[in-house]
Amino acid sequence: MTIGVLETGRPPAPLQPRFGSYPDMFKALLGAERGYQVFDVQAGELPDVDGIFEGHIITGSAAGAYEDLAWIAPLEDFLRAAKGRTKLVGICFGHQIMAQAFGGRVEKSARGWGVGLQTYEVAAHEPWMDAGASIAIPVSHQDQVVAAPPGARVLGGNGFTPFGMLAYDDASAISMQCHPEFDPAYATALIEAREAVLGPLAPPAVRSLQSPNDRARVGGWIRRFLAQDA
Numbered sequence: 289m290t291i292g293v294l295e296t297g298r299p300p301a302p303l304q305p306r307f308g309s310y311p312d313m314f315k316a317l318l319g320a321e322r323g324y325q326v327f328d329v330q331a332g333e334l335p336d337v338d339g340i341f342e343g344h345i346i347t348g349s350a351a352g353a354y355e356d357l358a359w360i361a362p363l364e365d366f367l368r369a370a371k372g373r374t375k376l377v378g379i380c381f382g383h384q385i386m387a388q389a390f391g392g393r394v395e396k397s398a399r400g401w402g403v404g405l406q407t408y409e410v411a412a413h414e415p416w417m418d419a420g421a422s423i424a425i426p427v428s429h430q431d432q433v434v435a436a437p438p439g440a441r442v443l444g445g446n447g448f449t450p451f452g453m454l455a456y457d458d459a460s461a462i463s464m465q466c467h468p469e470f471d472p473a474y475a476t477a478l479i480e481a482r483e484a485v486l487g488p489l490a491p492p493a494v495r496s497l498q499s500p501n502d503r504a505r506v507g508g509w510i511r512r513f514l515a516q517d518a
Contacts, residue, residue: 297349
């Protein structure tokens with residue numbers, strides 16, 4: 289089976305030669321033994337909703353889910369049509385656009401930037417998760433889900449990001465604000481590239497990324513979610 293990767297954004301151009309694309313990062317996280325088909329969503333590419341895929345991953349993006357961009361509405365239409373027919377996994381912007389498409393609300397948070405390694409407390413466990421009480425995962429965002437969609441269950445988060453992980457009512461869709469696909473070296477380089485914007489947030493965020501993380505655990509969650517029966 290093949291995973292559809294809905295590429296909604298790209299790393300900063302200076303970082304791409306070293307770290308590759310977001311689809312490359314997901315391939316490294318989930319394993320090269322799977323097939324992957326990448327769709328450039330900003331260019332108008334979307335999968336056939338009846339295509340034979342193990343599921344679809346919606347990547348991060350510098351865009352805001354609430355922006356008036358030509359590709360946002362078609363992506364939301366696809367997500368609503370695909371929900372319940374195939375597995376959906378949203379990451380960062382993917383988390384936000386899924387929540388918005390399904391009836392939630394996304395805003396540029398008054399809390400400001402979330403960067404570095406953050407801990408999400410696990411509020412509820414799904415069959416594809418392990419029994420751990422928390423995860424430590426790289427984050428990089430200003431926008432947040434501020435109201436969950438009807439029927440969504442909060443699986444985890446923290447005081448900065450209360451709606452950090454969501455599962456949807458029909459068990460075919462999950463999303464998370466954090467970035468399990470971000471290797472600490474990439475997360476560090478991204479912070480350094482944004483140092484002028486992040487200011488005093490940057491040094492402690494870089495230091496936090498030197499601590500152990502749970503990327504491999506969360507990658508396992510996603511693999512098991514994609515493999516399970518709805």
